[in-house]
Amino acid sequence: GLITVNGKVVDKSQFSVDPINDKIVVDGEELVYKKYAYLVLNKPKGYVSATTDGAYPTVVELAPIEFNHREIFPCGRLDKNTLGLMLLTNNGPLSHKLLAPKRHVSKKYYFKAEDNVTECDRVRLESGVDIGGYVTAPCTVEMINPKEGYITLTEGKYHQIKLMLKAVCNKIEYLERVTFGTLTHDESLERGQWRYLTEEEIALLAEAAK
Secondary structure, three states, X not given: OOEEEOOEEOOOOOOOOOOOOOOEEEOOEEOOOOOOOEEEEEEOOOOEOOOOOOOOOEHHHHOOHHHHHHOOXXXXXXXXXXXXXXXXXXXXXXXXXXXXXXXXXXXXXXEEEOOOOOHHXXXXXXXXXXXXXXXXXXXXXXXXXXXXXXXXEOOOOOOHHHHHHHHOOOOEEEEEEEEEOOEEOOOOOOOOOEEEOOHHHHHHHHHHOO
């Protein structure tokens, strides 16, 4: 007796509804149907960017259990030990567009290097370096001090930033994504916490994917 559809009590589990046009109320609260789910996550260390993995916990496991049937997945990937902003969604077409190299959707990362990044290193990184048979696209490197800075990419090859630093005889000690397209890292979220995207954030992401 707690569920009503268009004002009428429903007491049969096989009752069919139109989620778009019917008014469905559960215990006094109206349900709003949304085809797609969008969550922003502050990824912690030790989680892999996958829906399932036999060896390590996945970022999807950090979302509430009720999202299991929504088949959400990480939009793009961060290495197991890379932290920060990650988008989880079940909108495959949008995810594909956001990750397509030709869209030039930027991703910004804060990094700490083992050794000093010289001005020569910075110029080489921005111009593109060979990371094993592939020359990276031009990027932006902003140094805070000789060992810390931000790097902004428009592509996302496997272990790309680590390999880029290796190409200039250096090594990444810490890496955290701080922006993804129009999304910015939410500092109010603790490691492992998530929140829903706002309607404005969703609209801006869709615009960035065009």
